[in-house]
Amino acid sequence: MTKKLLIVIGIVLAVVAVPVARSVIGGGNVKEVELEPVTRRVIQSSVLASGRLTHEHEVKLMTEEIGRVTHLFVEEGDRVTAGQLLLQIDDEAHRAAVEQNAAQVRLQEIAIERQRLRLENLRAQWQRQQRLYERGLVDEDSFELLSNELKLAEVDLQSAREQLQQAKAQLEQAEDRLRKTRVYSPIDGVVTSLDIKVGETAISSTTNLPGSTLMTIANPDSIHTEVNVDEADIANVEVGQRAHVYAIAYPDTPIEGVIESIAVSAKVPEGQQGLSFAVKIKLAPPEGVRLRPGMSCRAEIFTTTKKDVIAVPVQAVLTEENRVEGKTIHSVFVHRDGRARKIEVEVGISDDTYQEITKGLADGDEIIVGPDRILRTLADGDAIRAAASET
Amino acid sequence: MSTDTSVTDGGEREPRLSALLLDIFASPRNAFAALALRPMVLWPLLAITIGNGLLVFLYYLEVDFVWMLETTFEAQGRQVPPELSRGGGTAQAMGLVTGTMGGISTGIFVLVVMLLFAGYLSLVSLLTSDGIPYKRWLALVAWSAVPTLLDTLAGLVNLVLNDFTHRLPAEINVLSFGSLLGIDPAAVGWLETLAHQVSITTIWAIVLMVLGYEIWTGKSAGAALGIVTAPLLVIIGIRIVIAVL
Numbered sequence: 271m272t273k274k275l276l277i278v279i280g281i282v283l284a285v286v287a288v289p290v291a292r293s294v295i296g297g298g299n300v301k302e303v304e305l306e307p308v309t310r311r312v313i314q315s316s317v318l319a320s321g322r323l324t325h326e327h328e329v330k331l332m333t334e335e336i337g338r339v340t341h342l343f344v345e346e347g348d349r350v351t352a353g354q355l356l357l358q359i360d361d362e363a364h365r366a367a368v369e370q371n372a373a374q375v376r377l378q379e380i381a382i383e384r385q386r387l388r389l390e391n392l393r394a395q396w397q398r399q400q401r402l403y404e405r406g407l408v409d410e411d412s413f414e415l416l417s418n419e420l421k422l423a424e425v426d427l428q429s430a431r432e433q434l435q436q437a438k439a440q441l442e443q444a445e446d447r448l449r450k451t452r453v454y455s456p457i458d459g460v461v462t463s464l465d466i467k468v469g470e471t472a473i474s475s476t477t478n479l480p481g482s483t484l485m486t487i488a489n490p491d492s493i494h495t496e497v498n499v500d501e502a503d504i505a506n507v508e509v510g511q512r513a514h515v516y517a518i519a520y521p522d523t524p525i526e527g528v529i530e531s532i533a534v535s536a537k538v539p540e541g542q543q544g545l546s547f548a549v550k551i552k553l554a555p556p557e558g559v560r561l562r563p564g565m566s567c568r569a570e571i572f573t574t575t576k577k578d579v580i581a582v583p584v585q586a587v588l589t590e591e592n593r594v595e596g597k598t599i600h601s602v603f604v605h606r607d608g609r610a611r612k613i614e615v616e617v618g619i620s621d622d623t624y625q626e627i628t629k630g631l632a633d634g635d636e637i638i639v640g641p642d643r644i645l646r647t648l649a650d651g652d653a654i655r656a657a658a659s660e661t
Numbered sequence: 662m663s664t665d666t667s668v669t670d671g672g673e674r675e676p677r678l679s680a681l682l683l684d685i686f687a688s689p690r691n692a693f694a695a696l697a698l699r700p701m702v703l704w705p706l707l708a709i710t711i712g713n714g715l716l717v718f719l720y721y722l723e724v725d726f727v728w729m730l731e732t733t734f735e736a737q738g739r740q741v742p743p744e745l746s747r748g749g750g751t752a753q754a755m756g757l758v759t760g761t762m763g764g765i766s767t768g769i770f771v772l773v774v775m776l777l778f779a780g781y782l783s784l785v786s787l788l789t790s791d792g793i794p795y796k797r798w799l800a801l802v803a804w805s806a807v808p809t810l811l812d813t814l815a816g817l818v819n820l821v822l823n824d825f826t827h828r829l830p831a832e833i834n835v836l837s838f839g840s841l842l843g844i845d846p847a848a849v850g851w852l853e854t855l856a857h858q859v860s861i862t863t864i865w866a867i868v869l870m871v872l873g874y875e876i877w878t879g880k881s882a883g884a885a886l887g888i889v890t891a892p893l894l895v896i897i898g899i900r901i902v903i904a905v906l
Contacts, residue, residue: 274687281686285811288835289819302845643732643847647725647827 300653304640305605308633311581313626315574315619317506319549321497323517323565325488326550327457332482333472335359335450346464350455350487357484359472361451368448371441378434385427392420459489462563493553493561494530497569498539498546506573507532513551518566520559527551529571574619580631581624586639587617602631603638603648605656610638612650678704685807685869692804693873700800705807706772712813714768719817720833721760723825729756732829736847778802778892782874785888791878801877805869808862812836831857851904855897867893 337359344356396416403413463486466472473482495515499507509532514524530552536545551569555561582602590599600617603610615630631637638645638654648654681701684692734740779799786793816833825832831839831846839846839857846857867890875885 274683277687278683281811282814285815285836286818289815289822292819292835293822641847643728643735644827646731647728 300655301610301644301648302657303605303610303638303644303648303654305636305656306583306586306639308580308582308627308631308635308637310578310633311624312575312577313579313581313619313621313624314572315506315576315621317499317503317571317573318568319497319499319503319546319571320566320568321495321548322563323493323495323553323561323567324563325462325490326492326494327459327489328462328486328492328563329456329459329488330486331356331453331456331484332474333359333450333453333484334474335364335447336472336474337361337451338471339466339468342464342466342468344461344464344485346461346485348461349459350461351458352455354455355452356455356461357453357466357472359451359453361448364444364448364451367444368441371437371444374437375434375441378430378437382427382430382434385423385430389420389423389427392416392423396420453484455487457487457489459487462486462488462490488563493555493563495527495551495553495567495569496548497551497567498542499532499549499571501536501545501547504532504536504547507547507549507571508573511571511573513569513571515551515553515567515569517559517561519562523556523559524570525553525555525559525561527553527569576619576626579618579626580628580633581626582631582637583639584620584623584625585642585645586637587615587625587627588645602627603645604631605636605638605654608653608655610648610650610652610654681804682807685804689869689872690876693801693876696800696804696873697797697877700797702796702800702803705803706775706799708810709775709803709806709813710768710772712810713771714764716813716816716820716833717767717830718760718764719820720825720830721756721763723820724756724828725826726756726759728827729829732847736849775799775802775806781892782888789878793877797877801870801873805866805873808865808869809860812860812862834860836860836862851900855900 339357340360341358342356343354343358344350350356399408399413399416402408403410463483465486466484472484497515507529509529511529513527513529515527516522516524528551530550532550533548536547538544539546539548549569549571551571553561586602588601588603590601592599599614601612601614604613605611613630616628618626618628620626638648641657678701681692681695684695776799779795779802782798782801783793783795786798812834815835819833819835829846831837834840834857837857837860838844839853841861842856844853844856848854871882871885871889874880874889875882878885880888
């Protein structure tokens, strides 16, 4: 019985000894952490924004004259030059109108000539009658009647001249409408969109009504992007800064770009709530990348670049708000003699993965970068050991 | 070792609890021989059920519940719900409720597993016509599981001596293979999880059950091993299939 009791006691003691030993030695409270030495690197601080690709030189052609399209002289993708005839709208009615108005002008010119001859005749009659009237050979009533007729003839001539001006104006108007049945390219470029076919009716519009665009011509060399930069970030963005633009069709290919202009006033972009500034970025697409206007894209605008600075992974930097003093305190955990030591640091710029440390760390320091679940609860002085796979 | 048992008025040996406790560790053959005559099930069932439930309850009392939930979410590759971080106070109060519920449900779960295992052995009895009733099988299962109380004891000592505010449940049992082999307690792979769930005493319990089965039925050790471990192997097989799929 005693022997059995001793065996059981021995087993129980051995079992209890395991957690006791862990606690005494400290192994039970040693936290396994990921360590990384402090390094010097290049940090590019950047601002992210999204937008769409577009052509800087782009025109949407519309017609002012309603009519059936009789001829299309280009196809989508064709290269065109400024002044090239692109499209013809049925002009039969407009030609007739021009002829009609031209005839009207000629009729008015004839009427003027006729009126002028009548006036000359009346003037001669009046001069003769005046001499007779002065001799008393013609009564006063007859003379006044002729004088009145002469004045009316002068007014009629003036009226005919004005009617001629009116007819000429109408002719010019008809000729202008006839000219507008032919659509010419205003710029050198490529037909990027052809929205009408022969036989369809072109709708006149001056207010970009849907369906009124005949075709779009753009200069393919003027591809650029317009991204919306949040108002909180705009202070760091300047004309001339470099950017990497990622078109949605080429998500892994950074396209070099340079900021060309920044909008003066903020706007609320479509589909967004906050204010942002439109920033134009000129692009230099590499070989093999075919950018098309309308593509969605995101841009990483490099605002500041610092070389050879002490940097640590962003997840290693802990941030606390001191509301009493109204300041933000940044700190990192450094590995010192098997213990985690919390060091207050001052931070500089950062990129997606690294944070510049301007004060508090030195080359060769070994900092704790994870795992996150341990880093969140780590305290100054905690016993630590390096995780085998991470070192 | 007949000195470890008492004699009843009817002449049958009535096993004493203390003697059975000693025998199950030091002389299991004697323990099973005594249990064959008078199966005793209440005390080991109570001890194992309450012990496991208590361990879970005490863990939840100590652990930072918000941290534990966040860590569990992250380990499973899921996004931590933002309301979890913001509602820290509420989540901490939930920890006490969860601890109570978890303690009770763990106890019930352990009890149900033992009842089911005894049911399985009864079913085998029906098929093999060995005539052993359910209560005896339940006694075999319950007493074979007594060494797992060492897990509970070690876990309780571990909880008392070490700070468990930011430690996972898998770290409680210092006798588990996961703990002994230094496997990451946050690992979610099926093998790692199994390593944290199986301890030295689990193997001990299986060995005892095989031994008891062998003594009571007179079958060979190989047959006893096959019958006893069959359901465990099926469960492990299903977990492997699920993990692979």
